[in-house]
Amino acid sequence: MKIKVLGPLDAEVNGVSIVPTAGKPRQILALLALYPGRVVPVPTLMEEIWGADLPQSALTTLQTYILQLRRRLGTAMGPDVPGSAKDVLATRYGGYLLQVPAESVDVHAYERLVAEGQQAFENGEDGRSSKCLREALDLWEGPALVDVRVGPILDIEVMRLEESRLVTRERRIDADLRLGRHVELIAELTDLIARHPQHEGLHSQAMVALYRSGRQASALDVYRRMRQRLIDELGVEPSPQLQRLHQAMLAVDPRLDVVAGPRHTSTFDLYAA
Numbered sequence: 001m002k003i004k005v006l007g008p009l010d011a012e013v014n015g016v017s018i019v020p021t022a023g024k025p026r027q028i029l030a031l032l033a034l035y036p037g038r039v040v041p042v043p044t045l046m047e048e049i050w051g052a053d054l055p056q057s058a059l060t061t062l063q064t065y066i067l068q069l070r071r072r073l074g075t076a077m078g079p080d081v082p083g084s085a086k087d088v089l090a091t092r093y094g095g096y097l098l099q100v101p102a103e104s105v106d107v108h109a110y111e112r113l114v115a116e117g118q119q120a121f122e123n124g125e126d127g128r129s130s131k132c133l134r135e136a137l138d139l140w141e142g143p144a145l146v147d148v149r150v151g152p153i154l155d156i157e158v159m160r161l162e163e164s165r166l167v168t169r170e171r172r173i174d175a176d177l178r179l180g181r182h183v184e185l186i187a188e189l190t191d192l193i194a195r196h197p198q199h200e201g202l203h204s205q206a207m208v209a210l211y212r213s214g215r216q217a218s219a220l221d222v223y224r225r226m227r228q229r230l231i232d233e234l235g236v237e238p239s240p241q242l243q244r245l246h247q248a249m250l251a252v253d254p255r256l257d258v259v260a261g262p263r264h265t266s267t268f269d270l271y272a273a
Helices: 023-034 042-050 058-077 106-122 126-138 152-178 182-195 200-212 216-234 240-250
Strands: 002-004 010-013 089-092 095-098
Touching: 010 058, 023 042, 023 058, 023 095, 023 152, 042 058, 042 095, 042 152, 058 089, 106 126, 106 152, 126 152, 152 182, 152 200, 182 200, 200 216, 200 240, 216 240
Parallel strands: none
Antiparallel strands: 002 010, 089 095
16 A cells, blocks of 8 residues: 555555545545554544534444445455455554555655754765755655645644645755755745745745855845844844844855855854854
């Protein structure tokens, strides 16, 4: 079985999709897929589908959805496969589990590559870090579970994954900046700061990329616009790190020209106290 959740939900057995068209069974499959080999309790599944407003027939209806998923699974597995759909989508005391290896789900490969990239970053291996993190991000085919109606449990999982995606992208850009790829990053960072107008880390990266590309005025303008936005919308000044970065650019601090300094840190923390 191969399952994808980093984008539209996709689950295939022998090349045959087992993703149901009905909304609630899709939710169940998505939730089970995020925890391969682990029991998901019945109350958790019910909360995902109905929230706090459980119908009287909740348990019976849930069992019907599980049966529907097993039928699709059994059809895709075919008669010649050892074991049965009940062995793959198994019942356990108090819940259900999808009995598949973690490697079957794209999130596993994503998180493994992110961990490798992060370790390489901390070791100062910028090229390897950028490569691993880029491969991790390439696994995404759109927003997580973009075609699944999410309840309270999946909503938390989707937010966690999307936050991880943004952090991973930010760290990959850090590695690319240390590799001297500032000109190539300008378009990507321009898009990112437009999408995340209060994200100081991304703004610091955009400022550094522009500054190192000989566009000091544009770099300073990024700071000016963000500062004004923070004051107008939140009533606060930018963080000390961003203020010190701004001052360094005004002073043409030579440290800004160092692509990979001795401190293996993020661009945002170039001027941390």
